[in-house]
Amino acid sequence: MSKASEYWMANIKLVALCIAIWFVVSFVFGIFLVDQLNTVRIGGYQLGFWFAQQGSIYTFVALIFFYAYRMNILDRKHGVHED
Amino acid sequence: MDLKMMTFLVVGATFALYIFIAIRARAASTSEFYVAGKGIHPVLNGMATGADWMSAASFISMAGLIAFKGYDASVYLMGWTGGYVLLAMLLAPYLRKYGKFTVPEFIGDRFYSKAARGVAILCLIVASLTYVIGQMKGVGVAFSRFLEVPFDTGVYVGMTIVFIYAVLGGMKGITYTQIAQYCVLIFAYTVPAVFISLQLTGNPIPQLGLGSTMSGTDGVYLLDKLDLICTDLGFKAYTAQKGSTLDLFLLTMSLMIGTAGLPHVITRFFTVPKVRDARSSAGWALVFIAILYTTAPAVGAMARLNLMDTIQIGEVGAPDGNLVYDDAPAWFSNWEKTGLLAFEDKNSDGRIQYYGPGLDDKAAGFGWQGNEMVKVDRDIMVLANPEIAKLPNWVIALVAAGGIAAALSTAAGLLLAISSSISHDLLKGILMPDITEKTELLASRIAMGGAIVVAGLLGLNPPGFAAQVVALAFGLAASSIFPALMMGIFNRRMNQQGAIAGMLAGLFSTLIYIFWFKGWFFIQGTNMAPDNAAHWFLGISPGSFGAVGAVINFAVAYGVSKVTPPPPEEIQALVENIRVPSGTGGASVG
Incomplete structure (x- = not known):
């Protein structure tokens, strides 16, 4: 496998992981399993409701920075970083 | 000082600031006009993206939507933020590496086809123009409500201000103005929220206040109290689900994909210096957006209560x-x-x-x-x-300035997307490839002026369908632009036949589905079926169809590309090239 396609495969893996988490916190926790999660409470929030209106957004932010951080490492490891 | 005087002062001061910035940040080249010379720091670009993204609808309408829909309004909260994850990982870094100016330009180059570029220009102009009408209307409303001047005057003043900084500064002027506008709008949004959260729960942070107990009670949670009041009075519980799960899912997905496919948002990531910056800048943009979007649920719930x-x-x-x-x-x-x-x-x-x-x-x-x-x-x-919360006059004046800032910043971003697709894609790219940079810069300024006038006129006489067309803007972005961009990057084998067939299939299936229930071209009475859940296909509302259109686009494009020849070698090399960050150029003239 060439160097470029190794880098690309590693990138795809990372993206797939992040997109899976993106899908789970918003669609699964916030919509599909909202009733089940709502039986759990954190403070005044029902957990499903919290994911739908707060938790998913916090996770999105964390995910993008995680992705950016891991990509920078990947860029260096494969020697394709800028400058 | 009375409220009106105070509002004039605060709004006037913000306008003076925007014009001051415009004079300091004049665009001298097409690169500065289209992409701010690709020299914007990623954090600042994130802030500008936040202002660009958060419109009059986010600032004024969203909390009210949450107040009355409760849990079901989560689709807007997740939908209008989750798209940034897609943008950061699937589009922004690669489009920045490609290194040119506009979205249609990438589509035209990648699919080696002027027809593809033409389809992209059409989608972009329809999506952006429909979107900008609401912004102009928002400026007029804010003026007439707070400054007690006629609606028309409000729109003219708004047009003049945008004209000054957008025509003079292009993307460079718009970006620096948007940074100032973000500060104004976020301050205006959070200050009342903090006060109200303090009054109701004793917790100054609205995001925590929403999950806290009410002050003056022995440990009754705010959301429980709200649920109780709602059900006591014969409304559905605030935190309970009202719509169908399938439609909530598809609407959230359509808004997410649509967000990632809206050209005025994508263009913002062409302005940062490096590929690396495009990734982190999407994160910063979402941080700045999340500050408002996580405050909004508290504002909505507390206002309802x-x-x-x-x-x-x-x-x-x-x-x-x-x-x-x-x-x-x-x-x-x-x-x-x-x-x-x-x-x-x-x-x-x-x-x-x-x-x-x-x-x-x-x-x-x-x-x-x-x-x-x-x-x-x-x-x-x-x-x-x-x-309602009995806050001092300066806070009320600030909210007026914040609403106007939200509307103006979004309008400017959209107008830039429209004018650059006219001057750069249509004129330079297709009709008159030989014009010099100086002529193109002049053309882009004239196109910007023209776009402002058209948007202003439409804002003054909003067509009856103005509210419905936002669904159209997201539907078009989700069903045509996003899939074409994504396949252009992630599927090296994707060729022009597949991409064009896919874009047209996604575009027309979504258009027809919306028109079927809303009327052809939104003309009342021409709809083919009543616009309600009983008649929708599988209960899918017209606003949620964008995600289905996107799937149709992907499927058709993949099928057609399989039976047609692969793209030329140099296009496959281009795809290989945009996939790695190294070798990013500065601004290149396309």
Whole structure:
């Protein structure tokens, strides 16, 4: 496998992981399993409701920075970083 | 100082700031005009993206939508933020590496086809123009409500301000102005929220206040109290789901994909210096957006609670349980005057009864003859909030300036996307490839001026369908632009036949589905079926169809590309090249 396609495969893996988490916190926790999660409470929030209106957004932010951080490492490891 | 004077001062000061920035940040080249010379720091670009993204709808309408829809409004919260994850990982870094100016330009180059570029220009202009109408209208509304000047004057003033900084500075001027506008709008949004959260829960952070106990009670949670009041008065519980799960899912997905495919947002990531910056800048953009989007649920819930508590002062059904109309607070009558709040004393008892359909059986027994709050426009929730919470005048003035900043910043971003696709893609790319950079820069300024005039005129006489077309903008972005961009990057084998067939299939399936229920070209009475859940295909609302259109686009494009020849070698090399960050150029003239 060439160097470029190794880098690309590693990138795809990372993206797939992040997109899976993106899908789970918003669609699964916030919509599909909202009733089940709502039986759990954190403070005044029902957990499903919290994911739908707060938790998913916090996770999105964390995910993008995680992705950016891991990509920078990947860029260096494969020697394709800028400058 | 009275409120009107104060509002003039605050709004005037923000306008002076925007013009000052415009004069400092003039664009001298096409690169500066289209992409701010690709020299914007990623954090600042994130802030500008936040202002660009958060429109009059986010600032004024969203909290009201949440207040009345409760849990179901989560689709907007997740939908309008989750798209940034897709943008950061699937589009932004690669489009920045490709290193040119516009979205149609990438589509035209990648699919080696002027026809593909043409389809992209069409989608972009329709999506952006429909979107900008609402912004111009928002500016007019903010002016007429807070400064008591005629609606038209408000739109003209807004047009003039945008004209000055957008025509002069292009993307460079717009970016620096948007940074200032972000600061104004986020301050204006969070200050009243902090005050109200303190009043209700004793917790100054609205995001935590929403999950806290009410002050003055022995440990009753705010959301529980809200659920209880809602169900007591015959409304569905605030935190309960009302719509169908499939439609909530598809609407959230359509808004996410649509967000990632809206050209004025994508273009913002062409302005940072490096590929690395494009990734982190998307994160910063979402940080700045999330500050407002996580505050909005608290604003919505607390506004709903305040409204119901103001009206239902005692036990439901008790003779003195409802507010006497003559005792209603000043904000109540102020908003009645605007027609956005309307009360009708149906049982002539001089008291206000506000209840939902679930209480109809019992209500007759109380001597109630129907819900008397015949109109509660959701838009008043954010605007009336400071008055309801009895906050000082400067906070109210600030909210006016914030609303105007939100509308102007989004309008400017959209206008830039429209004008650059006309001057760069249509004129330079297709019609007159030989024009010099200087001529192109002049053409882009004229196109910008023209776009402002058209948007202003449409804002003055909004077509009846102005509210519905936002669904169209997202539907087009989701069903045509996003899939084409993604396949252009992630599928090296994707060729022009597949991409064009896919874009057209996605575009037309979504258009036809929307028109089927909303009327052809939104002309009333020409719809083929009533616009309600019983007639929708599988219960999918027209606004949620973008995600289905995107799937159709992907499927058609993949199928067609399989049976047609692969793209030329140099295109496959281009795809290989944009996949790695190294070798990013600065601004290149396309």
